[in-house]
Amino acid sequence: MTQQEAEQFLFAEVGLLDKRDYKGWRDLFAAEGVYWVPVNDTESDPQLNCSVIYAGAAQLDDRLERATSSYFWADQPAIKSVHTVSNVSVVAGKNTDEITLLANQVVYLFRDNDQRRDQGLEILPASSEYRLNRVDQCWRIGLKKLNFLQADGYLPLLPAFV
Amino acid sequence: MNRPSFDGLSQPEANHIQLYSDPQIFELELERIFYSTWVYIAHDSEIPEVGDFKTTFIGRVPVVLTRDEDRKINLFINRCAHRGATVCAEERGNRRQFICPYHAWTYNLDGGLDAVGLPTGYNEGEIDYAVLSLQKIERWDSYRGFIFATLSAVARPFEKHIGEVRKYIDYYCDLSPTGEITVGTTGIYKQKYEGNWKIQLEGSVEGYHVWHTHKNAVDVMAREVPLMKEYPRLPVKAFDLGYGHNIIENYTLTDEQVFERWPAEFVDALTAAHGVERAMNALRHRFNLVLFPNFALLEYHVRVIRPTAVDQTEVRTYHTSLVGAPEEMNLRRVREHEFFYGPAGFGGPDDYVIFDRIQRGYQASSAEWVLFNRGYKSEQTDPDGIRSGQHTQETQQRAPYYEYRRLMSISGDENRLADFLPHAGEQQEVGG
Numbered sequence: 079m080t081q082q083e084a085e086q087f088l089f090a091e092v093g094l095l096d097k098r099d100y101k102g103w104r105d106l107f108a109a110e111g112v113y114w115v116p117v118n119d120t121e122s123d124p125q126l127n128c129s130v131i132y133a134g135a136a137q138l139d140d141r142l143e144r145a146t147s148s149y150f151w152a153d154q155p156a157i158k159s160v161h162t163v164s165n166v167s168v169v170a171g172k173n174t175d176e177i178t179l180l181a182n183q184v185v186y187l188f189r190d191n192d193q194r195r196d197q198g199l200e201i202l203p204a205s206s207e208y209r210l211n212r213v214d215q216c217w218r219i220g221l222k223k224l225n226f227l228q229a230d231g232y233l234p235l236l237p238a239f240v
Numbered sequence: 241m242n243r244p245s246f247d248g249l250s251q252p253e254a255n256h257i258q259l260y261s262d263p264q265i266f267e268l269e270l271e272r273i274f275y276s277t278w279v280y281i282a283h284d285s286e287i288p289e290v291g292d293f294k295t296t297f298i299g300r301v302p303v304v305l306t307r308d309e310d311r312k313i314n315l316f317i318n319r320c321a322h323r324g325a326t327v328c329a330e331e332r333g334n335r336r337q338f339i340c341p342y343h344a345w346t347y348n349l350d351g352g353l354d355a356v357g358l359p360t361g362y363n364e365g366e367i368d369y370a371v372l373s374l375q376k377i378e379r380w381d382s383y384r385g386f387i388f389a390t391l392s393a394v395a396r397p398f399e400k401h402i403g404e405v406r407k408y409i410d411y412y413c414d415l416s417p418t419g420e421i422t423v424g425t426t427g428i429y430k431q432k433y434e435g436n437w438k439i440q441l442e443g444s445v446e447g448y449h450v451w452h453t454h455k456n457a458v459d460v461m462a463r464e465v466p467l468m469k470e471y472p473r474l475p476v477k478a479f480d481l482g483y484g485h486n487i488i489e490n491y492t493l494t495d496e497q498v499f500e501r502w503p504a505e506f507v508d509a510l511t512a513a514h515g516v517e518r519a520m521n522a523l524r525h526r527f528n529l530v531l532f533p534n535f536a537l538l539e540y541h542v543r544v545i546r547p548t549a550v551d552q553t554e555v556r557t558y559h560t561s562l563v564g565a566p567e568e569m570n571l572r573r574v575r576e577h578e579f580f581y582g583p584a585g586f587g588g589p590d591d592y593v594i595f596d597r598i599q600r601g602y603q604a605s606s607a608e609w610v611l612f613n614r615g616y617k618s619e620q621t622d623p624d625g626i627r628s629g630q631h632t633q634e635t636q637q638r639a640p641y642y643e644y645r646r647l648m649s650i651s652g653d654e655n656r657l658a659d660f661l662p663h664a665g666e667q668q669e670v671g672g
Contacts, residue, residue, distance in 0.1 A: 115584065117427055117428070117429060117582065118427060118428055124574075125571055125574075126426060126570075126571075126574070127426045127427045127559075127574065128426060128427025128429075128559045128574050128577055128578045128582070129427075129578055129582075130429075130578070130582050130583055130584050131578070131584050132575070132578060137579075140460050140586070143456070143459075143460065144456050144460075144586055147455075147456040149452075149453075149454075149455040149456040149590070150456055150590070151453065151589075151590040151593050151594060152589035152590050152592070152593040154593075193600070194596075194600060230430070231430060232430050232431065232432055233429075233430070233431070233582075233583040234583060235583055235589040235592060235593060236583045236584040236589070237584075238584070240584065
């Protein structure tokens with residue numbers, strides 16, 4: 079995967095989140111794919127410690143249901159997002175069908191059309207790690223790990239996927 | 241203190257919105273509640289080793305908790321005796337001394353003053369090392385590792401304060417074969433909302449909202465545990481345990497259901513460790529417990545409520561783990577906790593956005609009352625004075641306010657509700 083291909087992949091991935099095309103985003107994951115947002119220590123073992131999100135296939139589907147549920151009160155009015163991606167580097171994987179991408183991200187969240195009118199803009203800088211697996215000629219996400227700078231501080235209420 | 245009368249603003253069946261929106265009442269609450277009664281500080285599993293410390297707050301007062309060389313726990317105010325800077329800036333860590341960054345006043349783990357910067361500048365009699373220690377919080381106590389403290393010399397004895405609550409803490413901890421749990425070492429969610437602290441206190445034992453607010457989470461959970469859908473109709477109760485403490489049962493299993501719910505090996509291990517009665521109690525009871533004013537114990541976590549302003553509250557959710565339990569059981573506690581709680585959970589965020597909306601609603605000074613009258617007429621009182629009701633009723637949410645009115649010296653006798661709730665009755669107050 080070239081630098082440009084890596085960047086295009088990441089831009090497209092976060093673009094789906096910003097368009098709230100959650101179905102399209104969920105479909106980027108490999109069957110065994112894991113979506114992980116750690117809390118507190120971002121290096122802690124997710125099998126021993128709680129995370130903000132630790133989702134395999136079943137939990138991704140549950141989240142997709144939540145994303146469109148009319149009972150997702152924290153998303154009413156909807157939390158809109160803009161992601162920027164930078165500092166992308168491509169790290170070779172174990173074989174030609176696996177690759178790791180490292181990138182920094184800033185996630186901006188804003189809930190507009192709120193009666194409060196004073197909803198703050200939430201700014202969430204993060205480092206991120208992607209492990210991609212080639213499946214049927216396409217790159218699929220084997221792991222997306224998002225390490226918020228504020229992982230051990232206050233985090234705002236988040237959309238179903240971030 | 242010259243103040244307007246707050247009498248009648250809190251009554252068994254309703255609170256006036258001023259209790260949630262008036263900054264003057266908030267200041268009084270810090271003084272008369274947070275600085276006057278027992279508040280939860282930490283669990284001793286958070287500072288297991290010599291030199292471990294944790295900082296936290298009692299109301300606005302910064303405090304440090306340490307484990308000293310003798311493995312004793314010390315609790316003091318995080319304020320240098322000289323000019324007042326906090327001597328410890330971190331939330332947690334390990335060290336042997338606390339050195340003030342201003343003039344190098346250096347304190348031992350027991351709070352004693354060990355050294356000061358440039359000591360020769362002090363003349364004879366100007367500095368007394370024995371006196372200038374960090375200010376100790378003398379009154380603290382613990383039950384099964386849960387540490388509580390009070391800044392008051394006259395608060396009721398701790399033993400009395402947690403009297404009725406102890407058995408539930410036993411049920412909770414006895415689910416561990418060693419009887420020990422860890423608190424927060426496997427994850428802490430740190431959140432805040434723009435609303436009064438009492439909204440979370442009430443919300444920690446809220447049986448009425450689950451089926452509606454959390455329909456999304458309940459639908460997902462019900463695929464594995466169909467009983468979830470039956471929650472509003474379960475034959476469980478909620479109790480006023482006195483002194484503001486209260487509990488809502490989530491489920492109470494029969495012996496037969498215990499064996500359906502838990503692997504036989506785990507039931508055996510627990511029985512071998514604790515005996516049949518203690519083991520079965522631990523396996524049978526699931527509940528949300530509130531200790532007034534700042535502590536709640538839920539199935540998988542300890543919740544700590546910290547008021548920061550009349551309309552701003554910090555809530556920390558400390559995940560709990562069972563020492564000595566099978567690995568897969570603790571992993572399940574991790575996955576099920578993170579499913580519901582935290583900033584992207586399926587349940588917690590929906591509560592916080594509602595707490596925020598509640599505070600907006602309380603800006604309407606013409607709509608004065610916050611209602612807690614559900615199930616008031618059918619409430620039972622047993623011979624020991626324990627009130628109870630059905631879990632979706634509001635006995636448990638009325639409970640804190642008997643203690644609240646006593647501590648705040650607000651008389652509930654003056655019935656200002658008559659026009660609004662024509663049938664509002666009077667309820668006997670329980671004293672401290």
